Amino acid sequence: MNKNQYVFTTRFVMYANSEIIRVIHEKDGSWQFLGKEENLKESDAVVISLGEMMDFDKTLNIVESLPRGKQALRTCKHSQWYIYDIN
DSSP: OOTTSEEEEEHHHHHSOOOOOEEEEOTTSOEEEEOSOOSOOGGGEEEEEHHHHHHHOTTOGGGGTOOTTEEEEOSSTTSOOEEEEOO
8 A cells, every 4th residue: 555645535525524434446546535525526626645544534444455446435434334346
């Protein structure tokens, strides 16, 4: 796991206390960390390093074992992760 890799999240996660409930590990190796917000726009995106994201939310333990092409979903910050294929 390269903690210097850049990942995508949203301004809602970073600045409005939106809990990360969806983690996507794309087939190309890129990552997305998303809250409950829908209909996101490109202007909502924030780019940070994977290490910064892991420090930001200590409950992201799923990252170390989530294979490419999969996503992890949970209902809130302290609930269990469930793994699914990316649709």
